[in-house]
Amino acid sequence: MKAIVTVVGKDRVGIIAAVCVKLAEFNVNVLDINQTIMQGYFTMMMATDVSACSIPVAELATRMEAVGKEMGLSIRVQREDIFEAMHRI
Amino acid sequence: MLNQKDILKTQDMIDKRHLDIRTITMGISLLDCCDPDLDTCCEKIYNKITRCAKDLVKTGEDIEKEFGIPIVNKRISVTPISIVASACQTDSYVKIAQTLDAAAKKCGVNFIGGFSALVQKGCTEGDWKLIRSIPEAMATTDCVCASVNVGSTKAGINMDAVAEMGRIIKKTAEITADNDGLGCAKLVVFANAVEDNPFMAGAFHGVGEPECVLNVGVSGPGVVYHALQSVKGQPFDVVAETIKKTAFQITRMGQLVGREASERLGIPFGIVDLSLAPTPAVGDSVARILEEMGLEVCGTHGTTAALAMLNDAVKKGGVMASNHVGGLSGAFIPVSEDEGMIAAAESGTLVLDKLEAMTCVCSVGLDMIAVPGDTTAATISAIIADEAAIGMVNSKTTAVRIIPAPGKVVGDRVEMGGLLGSAPVMPVHSESAELFVARGGRIPAPIQSLKN
Numbered sequence: 001m002k003a004i005v006t007v008v009g010k011d012r013v014g015i016i017a018a019v020c021v022k023l024a025e026f027n028v029n030v031l032d033i034n035q036t037i038m039q040g041y042f043t044m045m046m047a048t049d050v051s052a053c054s055i056p057v058a059e060l061a062t063r064m065e066a067v068g069k070e071m072g073l074s075i076r077v078q079r080e081d082i083f084e085a086m087h088r089i
Numbered sequence: 090m091l092n093q094k095d096i097l098k099t100q101d102m103i104d105k106r107h108l109d110i111r112t113i114t115m116g117i118s119l120l121d122c123c124d125p126d127l128d129t130c131c132e133k134i135y136n137k138i139t140r141c142a143k144d145l146v147k148t149g150e151d152i153e154k155e156f157g158i159p160i161v162n163k164r165i166s167v168t169p170i171s172i173v174a175s176a177c178q179t180d181s182y183v184k185i186a187q188t189l190d191a192a193a194k195k196c197g198v199n200f201i202g203g204f205s206a207l208v209q210k211g212c213t214e215g216d217w218k219l220i221r222s223i224p225e226a227m228a229t230t231d232c233v234c235a236s237v238n239v240g241s242t243k244a245g246i247n248m249d250a251v252a253e254m255g256r257i258i259k260k261t262a263e264i265t266a267d268n269d270g271l272g273c274a275k276l277v278v279f280a281n282a283v284e285d286n287p288f289m290a291g292a293f294h295g296v297g298e299p300e301c302v303l304n305v306g307v308s309g310p311g312v313v314y315h316a317l318q319s320v321k322g323q324p325f326d327v328v329a330e331t332i333k334k335t336a337f338q339i340t341r342m343g344q345l346v347g348r349e350a351s352e353r354l355g356i357p358f359g360i361v362d363l364s365l366a367p368t369p370a371v372g373d374s375v376a377r378i379l380e381e382m383g384l385e386v387c388g389t390h391g392t393t394a395a396l397a398m399l400n401d402a403v404k405k406g407g408v409m410a411s412n413h414v415g416g417l418s419g420a421f422i423p424v425s426e427d428e429g430m431i432a433a434a435e436s437g438t439l440v441l442d443k444l445e446a447m448t449c450v451c452s453v454g455l456d457m458i459a460v461p462g463d464t465t466a467a468t469i470s471a472i473i474a475d476e477a478a479i480g481m482v483n484s485k486t487t488a489v490r491i492i493p494a495p496g497k498v499v500g501d502r503v504e505m506g507g508l509l510g511s512a513p514v515m516p517v518h519s520e521s522a523e524l525f526v527a528r529g530g531r532i533p534a535p536i537q538s539l540k541n
Contacts, residue, residue, distance in 0.1 A: 004096060034093055045093055058154035076100070078157035080091065081349075085341040087095040 002031070002080040003050045003057060005064065009073030011042040019046075019075065022067050027054045042073075047080070103158055107311035107373040108339065110346050111366045112162040113149055114287035116294035116302045116359065117141045119168040119203075127179045131188040134173070138165060138192035138201075141301050141356075146197040148353050152346055160346065161308075161508075165193060166292035167203035175215030182219050186226035186233045193232040200275075202292030204235040207282065210244040210531070220253055224260040227272030234290035240280035240477035242484045246532040251477065254278050255470030255526065259493055262462070266495035269503045273492040274425075274457065278473050280480030280487045285360050285415045291453075291488060302359040303351040304416060307343035307407075308366040309335070311373045313399075317381045328382060329402045336363065336406030344411040362416025363407030364452060365399070367427035369510035375399075375420050376429025376439075387429055388439030396420060397450035417486055419452025425505055425512030426457055435513045441472075449479050454487035459503040459512035462495040469493060471522035474532075482535050 007019055020030060023046075032047040050057055061077040068075030102108035122133035142165050149163045167173075167189065174182050186204050193201035204226055206216040223235050237254055240246035258278075262270035277291040284295020287304035294302075316335045320327050343361040351358035367375045376387035379395040400419045408414050422444065424430045433439035441458065448454040454476045460469075473489045480487030494503045497514045504511045 004091065006096060006100065043093075043097075045091075045096055047091070056151070058151045061154045061157065076157055079155050081345055082156045082158060082342065083091050083096055083099055085345040086099050086338045087092070 001049070001051050001057070003048050003077050004080050004083060005046040005048055005075065005077050007042065007044040007068070007073055007075050009042055009068070009071070011037055011040070015042055015071070015073065016044065018067070018071060022064065023048060026060055026063070027052050028060070102312050106309070106315050107368065107370060108309050108342070109159040109161050110305060110343060111308035111364070112164050112287050112306040113145070113160055113346065113350050114164040114166055114292055114304045114306065115142050115145050115354070115356070116166045116285065116298055116304060118294055118298065118300050119173045120296070122173055123176045125176050125178050127177045127184060130174065130177050131184055134185065135188050135192045138167065138189070139195050142196040142198065144354060148350055152349055156346065158342060158346070162200070163198050164287070164289060164292065165196065165198050165201045166287070166294045167201065168294050168296065169203060169205040169207055171206035171213070171215045171219035172296065174219070175213060180218060181225070182222040183225045183229065186222065186230050189233050190230035198232070200232050200234055200289040202234040202236065202289050203294060204233050205237065205293040207238045208247050208250045209238050209241040209280070211247060212250060220250070220257060223257050223276060224264045224272065227261050227275055228264045234275045234292065236277040236279055236282065236291045236293060238279040238282040239473065240481050242281060242481050243534055243538045245534040246280065246474065246477045246481060248474065248526070248532060249529045251473050252470050252526050252529060254473055255466035258469050258491060259466045262493045262495055269497070269505070270492045270494045271505060274490065274505050274509050276490065278489045280477035281485060283416060283486055286417055287362050288364065288366065288417060290490060298359070299357055301356045303347060303354060303356055304359040304362065305343045305347035306362040306364055306366065306416065307339050308364065309339040310365045310367045310375050310378055312339060313365065314372070314374070314378045314381055317378060325398060329398060332399060332402035333406030336403045337410045340407035340410035358413070360413045360415030361407070361411040363403055363411070363414055363418040364416070365403055365420040367421065367423065368508055369426055369428055369431070371428050374427045374429035375422055376427050376433055380429065386436055386438040387433040388443050392443065393446050393450055396422070396447050400451050417452045421453060421456065422447055422451055423456035424458050425503070425510040426508060431511065431513060434515055441515050441517060445475060445479070448476060448487055449483060452486070454480070455489045455491060457490055457509065457512060459492045459494050459497065459514045460517050461499055461514055462493055462497050464493045464517050465521070465523070467521065467523040467526045468517055470526040472517070474526070478532070482537070484537065
């Protein structure tokens with residue numbers, strides 16, 4: 001099962017590191033990263049494999065959101081299916 | 090990998106355009122709960138609902154989290170109670186309504202529909218008992234929704250039931266006068282009611298439905314409104330195409346969530362209801378979509394055409410996105426639940442007669458409309474008869490959910506709270522329809538019912 005992790009917020013040192021460390025902690029494998037700075041804002045999208053995630057995906061979403069709050073970022077984890085459903089026939 | 094733009098677009102729709110799944114509604118058959126003893130019947134009903142729907146809310150919440158899309162309501166619909174209770178040796182079904190209320194609260198859902206009777210061709214003893222129990226049932230429960238189907242294309246219009254429903258609506262308003270007649274917001278009178286409607290207050294679980302089923306209602310007026318802002322001034326061909334594409338995307342969300350939820354709950358997936366259901370929130374209004382097409386205020390000349398096109402495009406876009414489409418499917422125009430409709434009604438542009446015309450081309454009918462408290466039962470019955478006639482002749486569902494707000498006059502406002510919103514009291518014609526309603530009997534089915 002794949003999930004998309006979206007991180008948006010003010011750019012600073014160590015965002016990718018912090019997010020990846022946290023994902024590794026829950027045994028989430030990062031498959032692809034796409035990152036840019038849009039109008040001064042750090043915007044990152046990661047495709048991840050959550051099949052072996054140590055906690056349920058719903059809880060992962062809650063935990064990552066909390067990590068984001070601590071760092072002043074918006075972090076959301078969403079199952080990839082939602083984007084596939086909406087944008088692919 | 091997915092396109093970054095697509096991901097951001099989806100998130101933008103959810104964050105800023107009010108895209109959500111409006112409801113996941115579990116339909117539960119109560120046909121096996123019949124019992125001559127009222128208390129036993131209630132016990133069976135309570136046990137069955139709380140057993141079938143015990144995981145509904147939790148499952149909905151898990152899916153919300155995993156997919157990052159809000160599922161605003163989790164609800165239950167049941168077999169019309171007039172059928173389930175007809176074997177009970179009792180004169181009142183209020184206790185059953187209270188049982189439904191208790192079961193709904195135990196499961197954590199916000200509404201339960203199915204305190205209903207289907208009387209398009211005539212009333213059984215059980216149907217009359219149910220109808221006469223409605224005012225007290227509405228006054229003594231919080232989550233229970235009632236509906237009565239008084240007409241259909243196949244059967245015509247049961248004018249005895251229409252006359253009675255005028256009186257029942259008045260009584261329900263009076264008995265819940267402390268809350269501005271809130272009881273009437275949970276009571277719908279239908280023609281051509283559908284058996285798989287996930288939306289309240291008219292949801293019930295039809296007798297042709299399986300034991301237990303999951304139906305989904307999607308929403309997204311805000312998304313459509315936003316999409317139309319990018320095609321300003323362009324011809325209607327382009328407008329229709331834009332709405333279709335957006336409706337497709339919205340419906341795919343519903344299909345995905347419905348399939349996922351039904352798998353987890355271990356019950357069949359019923360239908361997606363392709364509806365544009367507004368909320369009182371700014372930016373989530375069907376009226377504003379019509380205005381975006383070039384109308385100064387919703388309700389002015391051109392509104393019916395705009396709504397007809399919107400309704401059709403929503404269906405065309407949505408139908409390819411789901412393997413089973415059903416329910417009411419179309420644009421809703423509830424006045425109190427739509428910020429733009431409220432504004433249009435307050436400005437005096439949107440009047441009852443125009444709304445009636447609009448119901449010829451949209452998915453339901455006169456919905457969440459407040460009228461003066463001194464409106465007579467006969468006038469309400471006549472309004473119901475008009476709507477039922479539109480439904481009967483056009484082979485579509487129509488409904489009336491009207492609130493004769495006690496003590497209120499034109500210009501006042503009725504506050505319903507939450508998703509039900511607030512409604513400006515609208516004028517009705519003062520000329521009497523008393524003798525028309527008093528005739529009773531049945532309006533014969535129209536010629537278009539003879540399709541065989």
